[in-house]
Amino acid sequence: NAGVTQTPKFRVLKTGQSMTLLCAQDMNHEYMYWYRQDPGMGLRLIHYSVGEGTTAKGEVPDGYNVSRLKKQNFLLGLESAAPSQTSVYFCASSYVTGENTEAFFGQGTRLTVV
Amino acid sequence: EDKVVQSPLSLVVHEGDTVTLNCSYEVTNFRSLLWYKQEKKAPTFLFMLTSSGIEKKSGRLSSILDKKELFSILNITATQTGDSAVYLCAVGNSSNTGKLIFGQGTTLQVKP
Numbered sequence: 255n256a257g258v259t260q261t262p263k264f265r266v267l268k269t270g271q272s273m274t275l276l277c278a279q280d281m282n283h284e285y286m287y288w289y290r291q292d293p294g295m296g297l298r299l300i301h302y303s304v305g306e307g308t309t310a311k312g313e314v315p316d317g318y319n320v321s322r323l324k325k326q327n328f329l330l331g332l333e334s335a336a337p338s339q340t341s342v343y344f345c346a347s348s349y350v351t352g353e354n355t356e357a358f359f360g361q362g363t364r365l366t367v368v
Numbered sequence: 369e370d371k372v373v374q375s376p377l378s379l380v381v382h383e384g385d386t387v388t389l390n391c392s393y394e395v396t397n398f399r400s401l402l403w404y405k406q407e408k409k410a411p412t413f414l415f416m417l418t419s420s421g422i423e424k425k426s427g428r429l430s431s432i433l434d435k436k437e438l439f440s441i442l443n444i445t446a447t448q449t450g451d452s453a454v455y456l457c458a459v460g461n462s463s464n465t466g467k468l469i470f471g472q473g474t475t476l477q478v479k480p
Contacts, residue, residue, distance in 0.1 A: 285466040296456060296470040304465055348466045355400045355460035357468055359410040
């Protein structure tokens with residue numbers, strides 16, 4: 255019963271390097287999200303997707319790109335990492351029906367940019 | 369601008385105490401309010417509230433929503449050290465995106 259799986263779990267990057275974080279869900283959810291979590295700031299939405307082939311910007315999209323080529327996968331890319339992108343990244347997925355908006359989260363990726 | 373504010377930001381209590389965590393919100397077209405518990409890793413779902421005045425309970429935890437005054441509380445009775453965590457409040461609006469707006473979180477430490 256995997257749920258939402260993120261890879262990798264930890265990564266250290268040098269400034270200017272690029273990387274891709276992978277999120278996979280096996281619950282057939284239409285909606286997927288990438289959040290970042292910084293101390294004292296809760297979770298902030300980076301990008302989200304409401305279905306395969308669609309993406310949209312969230313609250314803090316600058317410096318990130320995303321792709322949703324398959325329904326079960328949502329990729330977050332950093333083209334040129336900066337120290338300000340040091341954070342814990344969470345992927346989430348949800349189904350939205352009626353009043354229900356519960357999101358299911360992955361275990362997080364701790365990224366350090368030096 | 370939609371926003372969710374939690375208080376207090378941190379709290380230290382002793383085992384057996386009762387705590388109340390607060391969440392106030394300003395959101396266009398409110399749909400639901402959710403509480404999550406976050407220990408070391410992923411937030412785990414506690415409650416989803418959509419109607420005013422209806423308490424939701426799970427063991428020692430309970431929560432209620434007031435849509436007129438735009439806030440919710442999360443109560444934990446007879447606290448245990450295992451309740452130590454960050455408690456996150458999030459609000460969803462009625463846009464067809466499922467996006468959640470999170471508060472800053474309340475860090476609860478329960479001492480033996």
